[in-house]
Amino acid sequence: MASHIFCNFYEMNFKEKPSIRPHDLPNIITKFHQHILALAFAVKEINEDSQILSNITLGFHIYDCYNNPRMTYRTTLDLLFKSQEFVPNYKCDSQKSLMAIIGGLGFDTSFFIADIIGFFKIPQLTYGSLAQDAFQTSKLSSLYFMAPKEDHQSIGIIQLLHHFRWTWIGIFAVDNNNGENFLQKMQPLLSENGICSSFIERLSQLVHVEDFPKVYETISIISMNWINSKANAFLVYGESLTIMWLRVVSFLVDPESKETIVKKGVDHDCTD
Numbered sequence: 575m576a577s578h579i580f581c582n583f584y585e586m587n588f589k590e591k592p593s594i595r596p597h598d599l600p601n602i603i604t605k606f607h608q609h610i611l612a613l614a615f616a617v618k619e620i621n622e623d624s625q626i627l628s629n630i631t632l633g634f635h636i637y638d639c640y641n642n643p644r645m646t647y648r649t650t651l652d653l654l655f656k657s658q659e660f661v662p663n664y665k666c667d668s669q670k671s672l673m674a675i676i677g678g679l680g681f682d683t684s685f686f687i688a689d690i691i692g693f694f695k696i697p698q699l700t701y702g703s704l705a706q707d708a709f710q711t712s713k714l715s716s717l718y719f720m721a722p723k724e725d726h727q728s729i730g731i732i733q734l735l736h737h738f739r740w741t742w743i744g745i746f747a748v749d750n751n752n753g754e755n756f757l758q759k760m761q762p763l764l765s766e767n768g769i770c771s772s773f774i775e776r777l778s779q780l781v782h783v784e785d786f787p788k789v790y791e792t793i794s795i796i797s798m799n800w801i802n803s804k805a806n807a808f809l810v811y812g813e814s815l816t817i818m819w820l821r822v823v824s825f826l827v828d829p830e831s832k833e834t835i836v837k838k839g840v841d842h843d844c845t846d
Contacts, residue, residue, distance in 0.1 A: 575649070575687060577679040577814070578606035579638045606679065606814070609701075610636055613676070639683045646678070646686040654694065674699060677717075680813040681752060688717050728760060731809065732767050740806040741769050744799060746820065748812035749776040756811045772805040777816055796820070 579602055617632045637653055639646040654672065674697045677684035684700050691698055697716045735743065745760075747753035753776065764771065775795060810817060 575646075575653075575675060575678045575683060576606065576610055576636060576638045577641060577683060578603045578609070579640050603818070605818075609679070639678045639686075641680075641683070643682070643686055646683055647690065650675075650687050650690045654691070654696075672696060676701060684717070692716055724756075724759075728763055732763060732769070735769055735807070736767065738807075742772055742804060742806050743769060744772045744803050744805040744808045745774045746777050746796075746808060746810045746812070747774065748816050749778055753777075753811055760809075760811075772803045773799050775799055777812060777820060 613634060613636075617634055620626050621631055635653065637649045639649055653675070675687060675691060677687050677698045677700045679701070684698065687698055695716055697718055699718050699720055701720055735741070743764075745757070747757055757774065761771070810820060812820070
């Protein structure tokens with residue numbers, strides 16, 4: 575389940591005049607297309623090497639979640655049941671044997687997929703570093719995390735900060751429950767290890783470009799913290815889309831920006 579197409583699905587309540595905002599116009603994040611290329615390359619290499627999976631040929635179907643809950647649910651159902659027509663809970667094509675689903679890059683996408691495929695006991699593999707505590711997993715769960723737990727990442731960040739003697743840092747955290755849980759766990763660790771925070775700023779998961787007042791407010795807040803802070807480094811907690819627009823804003827504000835440590839399900843090339 576890819577995450578490289580973003581669609582704006584705005585609610586129309588017919589209680590105000592028609593908006594000039596674009597509706598249902600897709601934006602393609604070309605950077606994430608490399609995930610699909612990596613999957614295709616890996617499957618090709620496995621199928622061509624008889625020493626890896628003898629007498630087994632792998633195949634795959636690529637779907638996109640459109641970074642939207644409604645479309646993620648619909649796409650998951652399409653993956654499970656769609657043949658010529660979409661008929662929920664009816665399978666008529668025995669040639670397609672679905673063995674597993676590789677979940678989306680973000681927490682929300684994997685969570686929505688798990689809502690549906692949990693009924694059918696189809697395993698889901700996550701390739702992002704997700705907040706595992708948020709998933710109510712058990713021994714019978716069909717959700718498998720391929721990245722290490724966040725606790726290990728936190729310890730690594732503390733060691734990294736100590737190694738470079740970055741003891742005065744700024745913190746950006748995504749503005750949701752995961753971001754709140756991160757701060758509750760990370761702040762005591764930082765304090766216990768003699769690391770202080772210059773500021774803590776909460777970030778929206780995504781800012782729509784057409785919402786100019788919100789964009790301007792976001793840039794202003796980040797600019798003040800980024801430029802005026804005496805911090806040695808910045809610690810950022812969020813998912814790929816959050817990291818991407820934060821990185822763009824920080825570059826516009828200060829091209830020679832300070833060191834940034836990202837934590838969460840991030841395509842690390844986003845921070846190049």
